[in-house]
Amino acid sequence: MLLVYTHKITPRINFTFKHLCTRILGIPVRFTTTIEEFIAHDSFKMSYTKKPLGNEVFIRSHDLLFEQGLSDPDLNVTKWEDTKCFFFTGDKSAIPFDVFAASFYLLSRYEEYLPHVKDEYGRYGAHESLAYKHNFLKEPVVDIWAYKFKSVLEANYPNVEFPKRKYSIKPVIDVPAPYDFKLKGLMRTLGGNIKDLFAFNFKKLYYRQMVLFGLKRDPYDTFKYILNKQKQTGFKFHFFFLIGDFSTYDKGISALRKDYVSLIKSVADYCRVGLKVSYFAIEDKSILKKEQQQMEGIINTSLLETRNSFSKLNLPDLYRNLVELEVQDDYTMGYVNELGFRAGTCTPFFFYDLDYEVQTPLRINSYHVIDSALLKNVSLLDKKESLQYIINQVKRVNGEFVPVFHNYTFSGMGQWKHFKELFNIILDSTENDK
Template identity: 65%
Template sequence: MLLVYTHKISPRLNYVFKHICTRVLGIDVTFTTKVEKFIAHDSIKMSYTKQALGNEFFVKSNDLLFEQGLNDIEINIMDWGGHSKCFFFNGDKSAIPFDIFAASFYLLSRYEEYLPHVKDEFGRFTASESIAYKHKFLHQPVVDIWAYKFKEALQKQFPDFEFPTKTYSIKPIIDVPNPYRYKLSGIMRTIGGTLKDVFRFKFKSLYTRFMVLMHFSHDPYDTFKYVINKQKQSKFRFSFFFLLGEYSTYDKGANVNNKSFISLIKHVGDYSNVGLKISYFAIDDADVLKKEKTKIEDIINKPLRASRQSFSKLNLPETYRNLIELNIKEDYTMGGYVNEIGFRAGSCTPFLFYDLDYEIQTPLKICPYHVMDFALLKHKSLLDKKRVLNNIINEVKQVNGQFVSVFHNYTLSYSDRWSGFKDLFNIILESGNNEN
């Protein structure tokens, strides 16, 4: 067990040390403000304060972990070790020249998302507003990289201490805003879609629509048999997120009362985890969210564990507070951004949500995703897509993290737009299944 001496045990300090030491590195950590207890400890230990006690392993602390509320923080980004960026420089007397704990807290708590910023048309925090994007380290899980550098420094000081080993894993996410392109649309939507196809001269779409409706052709969005077969071959559980919200400008899913749709969800649940894709209007309306949660629990016959927000929209801290209020345990909305690949919170290790307004660690586990299918579309060739995908996978492998990808059910269809995406999905699965 790692013992940390500090001048003050704050909720922020407790939170970030437990993420880095326990969640990332797998070692237990405890704290003390008493010098006598620290000196008497005969195992691995360090001090985290303003001044070293003696010649112990010492990391000079920034004020961030001992503050409350939001403050105007000056952040100067610097290079560290030739391949990583850091901030909160703390001088040469520290065993590590940056306060990695304060920096990690800044990223994990999403401190910058509480500060004034420009939102996109859906009200989302954008990549271009983040320090990781501005300073070109969005593509790296810097929190995990810092944690392993911290581990290396500790090992030099305590060579007899055995650190546990962690292995790379994957978490494939299948987002289902609409299970079918043409099936289960209902009469009015079918008529409306038919008229649109005619007026826009989309005769190929019109032909496919009626071939599907007359059961002569397979619905292009119906890729569930393919994905379930892949699930059977994988040692990692996939997670499907189904949209059950009302038809609206933003959400155009299937009718939740349709028996075929209900049967599909139950069938998928026999093989994989099933979660709720929260509708756009439920994100800011706790009553609507509660109704959607009740609907899916009635279908899967067990408490809802995990969620994803429609359009990957987050309003911090309200979005997460609503999930906590309804006892939802995990959320998969925090990502590298819809159109960017990377690590929004700087980590590829799931972490607990810290509410900066209340200054408390909450029980909600945030499982950040690192690539969404749409972000790969900006790369023209399949070769470039594979190169970019393999690069981000390797970043996660180097720190034994969990690689989370978000693909939609229609991504794995035979549509020209998504050509080659089955190959990309297989690269992800193979990266996990090939690990010992």
Template identity: 70%
Template sequence: MLLVYTHKISPRLKYVFKHICTRILGIEVGFTSEIQVFIAHDDIKMSYTKQPLSNEFFIKSHDILFEQGLSDIDINIHNWQDTKCFFYIGDKSVLPFDIFSASFYLLSRYEEYLPHVKDEYGRFTASDSLAFKEGFLHQPVIDIWAYKFKDALQKQFPEFQFPLKTYSIKPIIDVPSAYTYKLKGIIRTIGGILKDIFSLKFKSLYSRFLVILGFIHDPFDTFKYIINRQKTSHFKFLFFFLIGDYSTFDKGINPNKKKFVSLIKHIADYSIVGLKASYFALEDINILKKEKLRMESILNTSLKASRQSFSKLNLPESYRNLVELEILEDYTMGYVDHVGFRAGTCTPFLFYDLDYEVQTPLKITSYHIMDNALLKNQSLLDKKKFLNNIIEEVKKVNGEFVPVFHNYTFSNDEKWEGFKELFNIILDSANET
């Protein structure tokens, strides 16, 4: 066990040390503010305070881990070998940066609590983030820093054996609507036909009738293909189904339709199924609770995972609602239009409530790429290069790569041409040594 001596054992300090030491590096960590206990410890140890006690492994602490609430923090970004970092602490420390304070700033989403301009859906945008502005959004910097910390520890304590960690993947299949034409009901179907006619979309009209009459498959019905890919993968896919009520933002399938319920149950036989919370459930815990109970009645088990519509988050309310409803995992943290690491890590972490200064049981798994973001690259070759680059960043730190694809991504729509191949690249990346 790594023992950390510090002048004050704060909730923030325990939270971030456990993420870096235990979640990323796989070692247990303990804390003490008593010098005698620290001296007597005969395993690996370090001090994290303002001044070293003697010649021990020492990292100088920034103030952020000992504060409460939000403050105006001065952040200056520096280059650090193959990456970037902030909270420079000088050369008296084993590391030139306080990686624990910098990691806390990113993990807690400190900047998302501060005043910022939201997009049309009320979301925090990638272009407003420190990582985007300073050019390190494409790297899981916290994991990179953690491995620098590990190397320094290994140098000081060469006998200590760190556990081995391997690269993994967690593919997410987002299902805002299971079908394009099927199970839409008479009124919506008639409305769709009229819209096709007035918009002169005769190809869509033709496809609609063929699907309704059962001559061809619905374009969004790609589930057989995805499940076949699941069967060949060692890693479980996560499907998130929208089962909220029809609204301006959410236009899914009526959850009372027996065939839709059968589809969800069928998918749950092979993969993990979670709730894609509707747009209005984000603001209203009662709607969220109704959707949670609805999904649990379909699955006949307690709901463990959720994702918010449009990847929208309102911190800290969104996560507090999940905690209150005992939803244990969330997969919303990411940017729909940019590839990268919104929270600076490719390792799942716990939500820290900055207002209450408490670590919660909610596990956040941030996603690193959404299919829409790849559309920015014109050619399939560029898409492959872009995808392989982000995979390589995660592999370097033996992290968990989390992509988000939609059921319609695997359709025959020319917009999504080549995306099956891109998905296969992700699945194959976990088989490579």
């Protein structure tokens, strides 16, 4: 166990040290403010304060982890060895940056509480982020910093054995609509036919009729393929089904339809099933609770996982609602237009409520790749290279890779051609790590 001396133990310190030391490096950590206890401890220890007590491992602290509420910290991002960092602390510190304060800034999503411009869906965009502006969005810097800290500890305590974690994947399958043509009802089907007709899209009109008469498979109905892939891998897929009401934003299928309920139940036999929170439920707790109860009625167990429609996050309100409804995991943290690490990490972490200064039980599983972001690459080769780059970054720190694909991604039609091949790259990426 690592003993950490600090002049003040705060919830921020507890949260940050436990993420870097315990969740990433596998080291239990304990804190003390008593100098005598620290000096008497003759094994694994370090100090995190303004001045060293002796010759111990010393990390000079920035003020951020001792503050409450929001401030306007000076963020001077500079190059550090093979990565970047901020909160420079000087050469007297074992590490020239306060990696704990920097990690807290990214993990708490501190910058998302500060004034920023939202996009058309009310989302925080990648272009607003510190990581994007300083070109480290595609690096899991928090995990990289943790490993640099580990190197310092190993140099000072060569006899301490550190547990080794293994690279893993957690594929997410997002289902905003299980079918393109089926189960849409008379009015929506009629409207779709008229729309195709006036747009002279006779190919789609023909395909729609073939599907409705049972002569072709619906292009969004890729569940058999996905479940076959699930049976071939040891990592559980995480499905998120939309069951919210039809609206301007969400155009799914009613959860009252028996065929849709049967589909969700059949997927739940092999994979983890969670709720895709509808656009209006993100803002309205009563709608969210209704959708939670509907999904629990379908899967006959407690709802443990959620992911938001359009990957929209309204911090901190939505996460507070999930905590109150006892949801354990969320998979919304990420950017729909950019690959990378929105919270700077590829290790699941807990939501820290900056307003109440408390770590909550809600675990955040940030995603690092989403199919829509891969579309920015025109050629298949560029898509493969972009995907492989992120995979390699996660492997660099033996982290957990979370990609998001949609059921329609596997249709192979139009822009989704070759995406099955990209998904196979992800599944095969664990072969050398078993």
